[in-house]
Amino acid sequence: MNLKIDHLHTDYLNDISFELNDENVVILGSNGAGKTTLAKAIVNLAENDRVSCNTKKVSEMSAKDRSQLLNFIPSKLEVFDEYIDVREFLELSLLNGTAEKEIERVLSLLEITHLENKSCKEISSGESQLVLFAGGLLQNSELTLFDEPTANLDSDKKIKIFELLKHTQSLKMVITHDLNLAFRLGFRVLFLQNGTIAYDGSCEEFFAQENLYWLFGDSIKRVDDFFMVNYR
């Protein structure tokens, strides 16, 4: 799949251009740098006409076609009706030919089968993050954009999500603050700063010492293959 962002401007983003050809990408950047805005603009949740997918403008696609190509998994689960339970929520993601029995498989894969009949409003933030992730797997669009998929999770679950991001087939764009996750995923890295792309390149080059120092100063310290916040 070819995804092209051509001189995108929004309230928070300033002249963003890049292209993806059948590749995964990690988006890094400080708070308020415009990561989520970029993801929302790509799926056209933030309306614009600068994004095209396989040479067709996303803004001109039918909602159905768009949902097959692109999906966005937000960092928070929002459900208005208190009586919609987790299973019902996931059933709504069965749209690209995924069979209903897949729900059970995905639930047990993420170890959240016990949440099946709970209201989406009753579960914890970590649990709801897993439910959202499950929805993403079920919808199985060609490219899925994950907004901080591991932010509220315990370390077991973080590893699980990492493995799924690393080894599942479909294309991914992962927004994260977790440098260790970004490093181990090994995807191409886009680093956003104040609404512009400050770095676009391979994972190895991104995590080279000079580059890290240039972007983060001494707030990040590398110890072996791990990246620590340097609390002074």
Added chain:
Amino acid sequence: MKMLVLIGALMILSVSAFIGETPLEIHKILNPNAMEYLLFWDLRLPRVAVAFTSGAILALGGLVFQAVFRNALTTPFTLGVSSGATLATAFGIIFLPASLIAFSSLFSFFGAFSTVLLLFLFARTLNAMQTNSLLLIGIALSFFYSAALIVLYYISDLQQSYSIIRFTMGSLNVVGFASVYAVIAAALILLGVTLKYRHELRLILTSYDNAFLKGVEIKKINLILLFFVSLSVGVSVSVVGPIGFVGLVIPHVIKLIYKQSSDKLILPVFFYGGVFLVLCDLISRNLGTVSEVPIGVVTSFIGGPFFIYLILKRRKNHA
């Protein structure tokens, strides 16, 4: 609980047409020459039918509005749609020549529909359907319409202002089935459309972003749903006048009884909305007052306290 309510509802529906100020001898209602025949077939039955279908429209309209506008307080009534219809009808009563007075129903529909369009425009400017601002705008609109209505009272003559007052109080007094068919048709169309878009409605009940990502053409679906709600509310208001509270109370009550998401409550809300208005009408007809108590008074008298009771009970259960 559900079963008990259903049995009660069916009982109300089946006896309603037989109870009234004039007692009916049942065997006479099939005799075309008896007074009872006329009373039953031309007055009581149409009245029950129009009460049922109007209640159904108002309740289902409330359910749809609450889902689309994301607020538990939105109904065609609170957003000013009914008062828009009332204002337009009053306009028709005053300015239409007496021979065309039957067309005031059309005015009522246009009043309802143009109010919805106006709300839509405001919602677009606010760039979100889910804000409370829209509810506030609806309330402001209602006040504006009320003021305009008072201006109309001033320029109308005695006969006209009497007609308008009768209209605003709401009345299920219909003779024969002619106008009733329009309300029945409107109710069935609204029910059909809502059922057709049940899946989209459920997605909208999660969040607009989620519905968008799952391939719902949100603007189109919202427009269709709101169009048919205002169409049917417009038809209902034109026949029975504005009746408040049904659209607010019934969806919430049914939700508390069924404990299911709104997309599964389309049929129960439609049915019990109808039953509720039939019950209120039954009471208003049998209070033994000189003239009937206006239906809107009864809906609020019964609905209000019951609604508050349910809300308090729910808070207790949650705590």
